[in-house]
Amino acid sequence: xxxxxxxxxxxNNMKVLIVVGQSCDMNILxxxxxxxxxxxxxxxxxIRKYPFSWEKEQNIGxxxxxNFVDSIRVNNDDPLxxxxxxxxITIYNTSSCGIIAMLSGRIAINVALHNMFYWxxxxxxxxxxxxxxxxxxFELKNxxxxxxxxxxxxxxxxxxxxxxxxxxVYSPVNNNVVHELLNLRKM
Numbered sequence: 001x002x003x004x005x006x007x008x009x010x011x012n013n014m015k016v017l018i019v020v021g022q023s024c025d026m027n028i029l030x031x032x033x034x035x036x037x038x039x040x041x042x043x044x045x046x047i048r049k050y051p052f053s054w055e056k057e058q059n060i061g062x063x064x065x066x067n068f069v070d071s072i073r074v075n076n077d078d079p080l081x082x083x084x085x086x087x088x089i090t091i092y093n094t095s096s097c098g099i100i101a102m103l104s105g106r107i108a109i110n111v112a113l114h115n116m117f118y119w120x121x122x123x124x125x126x127x128x129x130x131x132x133x134x135x136x137x138f139e140l141k142n143x144x145x146x147x148x149x150x151x152x153x154x155x156x157x158x159x160x161x162x163x164x165x166x167x168x169v170y171s172p173v174n175n176n177v178v179h180e181l182l183n184l185r186k187m
Contacts, residue, residue, distance in 0.1 A: 014043045014148055017087035021095030023054035024115035026061020032137035033068040039141045045072040102166035107158050130165035
């Protein structure tokens with residue numbers, strides 16, 4: 001629903017929205033920054049915390065991230081739609097906001113921020129070709145640096161793949177399929 005951001009980005013000002021889905025996300029991201037302190041060099045970060053729980057855990061992680069990032073804001077007051085419109089890319093792990101970003105014309109990066117076991121809710125048919133995955137600090141740093149340099153055509157190509165994938169996750173109800181499923185149960 002939003003216009004695709006201008007590419008190539010101002011190298012000194014890539015706008016990154018980070019959306020939290022689990023209590024450990026910010027602490028794991030802080031661990032990434034300990035491994036690769038310059039992941040977010042020349043980026044403006046906006047963190048949207050998980051709103052219903054884990055306040056203390058999120059704040060500890062954000063405090064640690066603050067040691068590595070110059071330009072960081074935390075905001076849960078503005079609507080998600082406004083934050084997505086502001087950003088160039090969205091970073092998420094398990095939050096549905098990643099899918100919403102894809103549907104809104106932004107490249108979303110699925111970053112492995114799990115602390116106990118590997119869990120990727122987007123590991124479905126078609127995700128390998130559409131979803132950008134990063135499983136380490138090094139991969140995240142390289143991905144962000146590559147995205148800073150892409151041309152508008154490449155951004156559009158990635159975005160269109162993600163949009164096609166995401167609309168299969170969140171799409172209007174297909175009444176014919178529901179009807180068929182309900183009829184099968186009656187048999």
